[in-house]
Amino acid sequence: MLRSFAGSDVLITGGAGFIGSTLAAKLVAANAKVTIVDSLIPEYGGNLENLADIRNRVNLSIADVRDRHSMKYLVQGQDFLFNLAGQTSHMDSMTDPFTDLEINAKAQLSILEACHQYNPGVKIVFAGTRQIYGRPDYLPVDEKHPARPVDVNGIHKLAGEWYHLLYNSVYGIRSCVLRLTNTYGPRMRIRDARQTFVGIWIRLILEGKPFEVWGGEQLRDFTYVDDCVAALLLAASMDAADGRVYNLGGDRVVNLRELAEALVNAHGRGEFVLKEFPEERKKIDIGDYYSNDARIREELGWKPATSLDEGLARTLKYFAPRLERYL
Amino acid sequence: MLRSFAGSDVLITGGAGFIGSTLAAKLVAANAKVTIVDSLIPEYGGNLENLADIRNRVNLSIADVRDRHSMKYLVQGQDFLFNLAGQTSHMDSMTDPFTDLEINAKAQLSILEACHQYNPGVKIVFAGTRQIYGRPDYLPVDEKHPARPVDVNGIHKLAGEWYHLLYNSVYGIRSCVLRLTNTYGPRMRIRDARQTFVGIWIRLILEGKPFEVWGGEQLRDFTYVDDCVAALLLAASMDAADGRVYNLGGDRVVNLRELAEALVNAHGRGEFVLKEFPEERKKIDIGDYYSNDARIREELGWKPATSLDEGLARTLKYFAPRLERYL
Numbered sequence: 152m153l154r155s156f157a158g159s160d161v162l163i164t165g166g167a168g169f170i171g172s173t174l175a176a177k178l179v180a181a182n183a184k185v186t187i188v189d190s191l192i193p194e195y196g197g198n199l200e201n202l203a204d205i206r207n208r209v210n211l212s213i214a215d216v217r218d219r220h221s222m223k224y225l226v227q228g229q230d231f232l233f234n235l236a237g238q239t240s241h242m243d244s245m246t247d248p249f250t251d252l253e254i255n256a257k258a259q260l261s262i263l264e265a266c267h268q269y270n271p272g273v274k275i276v277f278a279g280t281r282q283i284y285g286r287p288d289y290l291p292v293d294e295k296h297p298a299r300p301v302d303v304n305g306i307h308k309l310a311g312e313w314y315h316l317l318y319n320s321v322y323g324i325r326s327c328v329l330r331l332t333n334t335y336g337p338r339m340r341i342r343d344a345r346q347t348f349v350g351i352w353i354r355l356i357l358e359g360k361p362f363e364v365w366g367g368e369q370l371r372d373f374t375y376v377d378d379c380v381a382a383l384l385l386a387a388s389m390d391a392a393d394g395r396v397y398n399l400g401g402d403r404v405v406n407l408r409e410l411a412e413a414l415v416n417a418h419g420r421g422e423f424v425l426k427e428f429p430e431e432r433k434k435i436d437i438g439d440y441y442s443n444d445a446r447i448r449e450e451l452g453w454k455p456a457t458s459l460d461e462g463l464a465r466t467l468k469y470f471a472p473r474l475e476r477y478l
Numbered sequence: 479m480l481r482s483f484a485g486s487d488v489l490i491t492g493g494a495g496f497i498g499s500t501l502a503a504k505l506v507a508a509n510a511k512v513t514i515v516d517s518l519i520p521e522y523g524g525n526l527e528n529l530a531d532i533r534n535r536v537n538l539s540i541a542d543v544r545d546r547h548s549m550k551y552l553v554q555g556q557d558f559l560f561n562l563a564g565q566t567s568h569m570d571s572m573t574d575p576f577t578d579l580e581i582n583a584k585a586q587l588s589i590l591e592a593c594h595q596y597n598p599g600v601k602i603v604f605a606g607t608r609q610i611y612g613r614p615d616y617l618p619v620d621e622k623h624p625a626r627p628v629d630v631n632g633i634h635k636l637a638g639e640w641y642h643l644l645y646n647s648v649y650g651i652r653s654c655v656l657r658l659t660n661t662y663g664p665r666m667r668i669r670d671a672r673q674t675f676v677g678i679w680i681r682l683i684l685e686g687k688p689f690e691v692w693g694g695e696q697l698r699d700f701t702y703v704d705d706c707v708a709a710l711l712l713a714a715s716m717d718a719a720d721g722r723v724y725n726l727g728g729d730r731v732v733n734l735r736e737l738a739e740a741l742v743n744a745h746g747r748g749e750f751v752l753k754e755f756p757e758e759r760k761k762i763d764i765g766d767y768y769s770n771d772a773r774i775r776e777e778l779g780w781k782p783a784t785s786l787d788e789g790l791a792r793t794l795k796y797f798a799p800r801l802e803r804y805l
Contacts, residue, residue, distance in 0.1 A: 161767070245648070248587055254585065255639070260630075297624065302648075303587075306640045312582070313633045321629075423666055 153181040154419030156390045162229040162410075164188045164216050164220035164262070165236035166209075167344065168279070170331075171341040174233060174380045179205045184361075188225055188236065188422060190215040195238065196346055201338045208392045216258040223265045226273065231387050234315075237308070240345050242432075244304035253321045255307035256314075263318045263323050263326075275326040276386045277315045280308050281398065281442060291368075294330070294396050301437060312396065312428035319394040327392040329382055336376030336462060339468035341477050342456070349373070352414060353466060356421040357411050357474050360478075366428040370439040372401030375462035378455040385451045392451060400444030402455045417463040480508040482715045489556040491515045491543050491589070493536075494564030495523030496666040496673065497605070497658075501560060501707045506532045515552055515563065517542040522565065523673055527803045528665045543585040550592045553600065555658035558714050561589060561642075562605045564635070567672050571631035582634035583641075590645045590653075601720075602642060602653040604712045608725065608769060610636045610657070615672075618695075618731075618770035620658070621723050628764060639723065646721045647722050654719040656709055658726050659769050661790060663703030664796030674758035676700075678739055680793060683748040684801050693755040697766040699728030705782040712778045719778060727771030729782045737786075744790040 161178050165171040166187030178185050187209050189197040200211065214221040216236045226232060236259050237255050238244065244251035259277075266273050285299030300306045315326040333347055340346040341354040348365070355362040374382075382399055386392040405413065408425065415421040428436065447453045457465075470477060488505050490771050492498040493514030503581065507627045514536050515715050516524040529536065539549040547633060553559060566581050571578035586604075593600050609626075612626030627633045642653040660674055667673040668681040675692070682689040701709075710728055713719040732740065735752065741750040755763065774780045 172688055248591065249584070252584055253589060257576070257579055263574065295624075296623075300644065303641075306637050306644065309640075310633050310637050313627055314630075314634075317627065317630065317633065418680060477780065 152384060154387055156181045156183040156231070156384070158182060158184070158289045159230040160184045160186070160228055161231045161233065162186045162188065162225060163233045163235060165196065167201055168235065169201070170240060170376060170379055171203035171235045171260065172338050173336070173376045174383055175202065175209055176205050176379055177384065179208045186210040186225065186229070188212050188216065188221070190216050194345060196340050198340070198477065200309045200473070203348045209355050210337060216262060217253050218258070219265070222262050223269060226265045227263065229273050232266070232273050233273045233383055233387065234259070234275055237278065237302065241282070241302045241304050244302050247477055248303040251303050251445060255304065257312045259311040259314050259357045259438060261430070263314050263324065264406065266324050267322050271322065271324055273324065274387055275315060275324065276326045276383050277312060277326060279312045279328045279330040279396070281330050281332045281440060283309045283312070284440070286437045287440055290439060291400070291441050292398070292442035294398055294446055296298060316394060316396070325393045327386050327394065328384055329399055330396065331374065332401065332440070333371055333373045334376055334379045335373055336466050339374070341470060352411065352476065353478070354472060354474070356414060356418050357467065360424045361424050362411070363426045364407050364411045364423050365426050368404065369407050370404050370441055371410070372404050372441040373410070373459055373462070374399050374455060375457035378457055381456070382447060382453045387452050388404050389451055395450070397447035397451070398442040398444045399447065400442035400455065402440045402445060402458050413460055414463050417460060418467050459460065479711060479715055480631055483508045483510040483711070484805045485509060485511070486514070486557040487511050487555055489513045489515065489552060490556045490560045490562060492523065494518060494526060494528055495562065496528070497661060497703060497706055498560070498562045498677050499665050500663070500703045501771040502529065502536055503532050504707055504711065506535045506724070512538065513537040513552065513556070515539050515541050515543065515548070517549065523667050523670060525667070525804065527800070542581050543589060544587045545617045546592070549589050550686045553592045554596045556597060556600050559600050559602045560595070560710055560714065561586070561602055564605065565631065568629045568631050571629050571634070578630050578634050582631065583637045586638040586641050590641050590651065593651050594645060594649050595706055598649065598651055599649065601714055602651065603710050604642045604653060604655045605654045606639045606640060606723070606749070607635050608657050608658040608659045608767060609664040609735060610639070611767070613764045614767055617766060618727070618768050621725055621773055627698035640779070643721060643723070652720040654713050654721065656713055656739035657723065657724055658701065658706060659728065659767070660698055660700045661703055661706045662700055663793050665703070666793070668797060678740065680797060681805070683803070684794065684797055685742060688749045688751050689738070690753045691734050691738045691750050692753050694752045695733050697731050697733050697768055698737070699768040700737070700786055700789070701726050701728050701729050701782060702784035705784055706782070709774060709780045712780050716778055722777070724774035724778070726774065727769035727782065727796065729785050732786065741790050744787060745794050
């Protein structure tokens with residue numbers, strides 16, 4: 152499957168981020184010509200450390216997807232566009248909804264308009280989120296579950312999905328959407344909990360400090376980043392994905408206390424404190440969530456290959472010698 | 479029910495438009511203190527002729543909902559906000575998606591932010607559209623039907639709905655959404671087909687010219703404007719509506735040829751030509767559509783009171799002596 156990328160031109164928005172940089176490394180190894188766009192906004196996921204091993208083998212544009220002029224130029228001549236840039240903080244989307252709108256909705260529209268005008272032959276994979284389902288009506292959640300955003304971020308991420316599907320159906324710009332669940336692994340943001348609480352857990356356990364587990368009973372599933380990248384590549388390379396939306400899932404469902412225990416086990420030591428779920432987050436909390444990812448398994452032949460225990464061990468192994476570069 | 483508006487302060491965005499001006503007249507008659515915001519953009523629905531009878535009894539601001547500063551001021555002190563301003567052209571949303579985004583998404587967010595900061599006690603009714611359902615999976619379409627926008631307008635109108643529901647659930651700003659189907663009646667835009675094809679039919683039949691019916695077999699339902707206004711007022715006055723989404727429907731389902739015949743009958747003369755559905759519209763066409771409006775009938779006690787034949791007759795009677803003022 153990786154052979155289909157050899158020699159091809161690939162653009163990755165958010166390419167210095169956690170998932171984007173992991174994808175870039177995989178594509179570089181497959182001899183693709185990779186261009187990365189990243190704004191390196193400190194609060195977001197971009198970090199040049201993520202590109203340390205491939206810095207001289209990619210074309211890096213420090214640019215913002217909100218910049219229509221940059222994007223108009225950058226999309227030209229690309230065979231594939233992995234559209235991963237986004238504002239991911241749910242709390243930020245509530246305190247500053249307009250920035251969320253600009254990044255997650257308007258910039259997506261301008262990227263698609265640029266493709267429509269300058270590169271209609273490109274194939275696009277858009278990173279959506281399971282957050283758009285809101286509080287689930289049923290579990291596991293499949294792609295037919297109603298969308299019910301519980302924060303401004305969810306509203307705009309859903310608009311972003313629809314733009315992609317619309318430009319696919321109306322203009323024939325081949326696009327598909329992966330709805331990611333909690334993704335974890337090497338290169339994730341661990342400085343704080345802005346991307347996911349798992350990040351700060353990893354930082355604290357490596358610093359030898361106890362980490363906080365809020366609630367503890369909530370069920371979640373987790374995708375190891377290499378499995379997420381495999382799904383992105385499959386979706387890009389297969390025509391069957393055009394116009395489709397796919398959930399990603401994990402290898403198993405755990406509650407947050409079990410996840411904390413698995414992390415302590417993977418590290419061989421460490422401790423955590425169970426805390427009550429904070430009041431200000433309750434209003435936008437979604438309760439238990441885990442995915443039904445049967446569709447992508449059936450249609451694209453994807454499945455998670457990395458167990459949670461192994462994924463956590465690899466994540467700790469990556470960060471242990473590089474901790475200070477991620478703080 | 480109208481008594482609950484006597485003496486109250488009411489803001490209507492898009493208040494010089496078809497539905498907004500009809501609502502304003504009703505509220506003025508009920509002794510509400512009505513402020514109208516309308517940008518009077520020539521391509522949209524606003525027309526000062528619509529306010530001829532109440533011009534001296536309303537406070538009129540010629541302002542654009544995209545102007546955050548105007549809106550910040552205008553929402554203050556209002557008891558009710560009927561949020562009807564919008565870009566409604568599906569074709570325009572495809573050729574100029576950014577304007578559609580600014581009006582139908584960003585401006586809605588800024589209105590809600592203004593209410594959140596300056597008037598959290600206001601009650602808001604938002605005019606949504608059945609267009610967000612896309613091509614129906616089943617008929618009649620109820621509120622549980624999946625949203626599946628077929629154009630940029632649908633994506634943004636849906637974002638507009640969700641902002642309202644989110645600000646209701648997270649911040650307690652009482653809001654609800656009515657998903658309007660084809661609304662017709664006095665004061666509609668008849669200059670062209672920008673609001674609805676029914677407008678241009680009415681113009682042409684009154685000018686003694688044949689009008690074109692595209693397709694002819696498509697099923698639709700039509701709400702007479704007074705019934706639509708009654709629904710808006712019910713939703714505003716009843717707490718049961720807070721956080722809810724309601725379809726509006728019509729008194730009966732007709733295909734477009736039957737509608738054309740009903741219009742000719744109502745006028746007593748006139749002719750139409752059946753034409754094939756234009757190719758460029760097929761891609762964003764939704765096929766048959768009619769609403770299941772059982773929810774608003776049960777929860778708010780609404781039902782359409784005006785038959786299609788009577789509504790068409792009243793519409794023609796309104797426009798006949800004023801035709802030139804609407805061209």
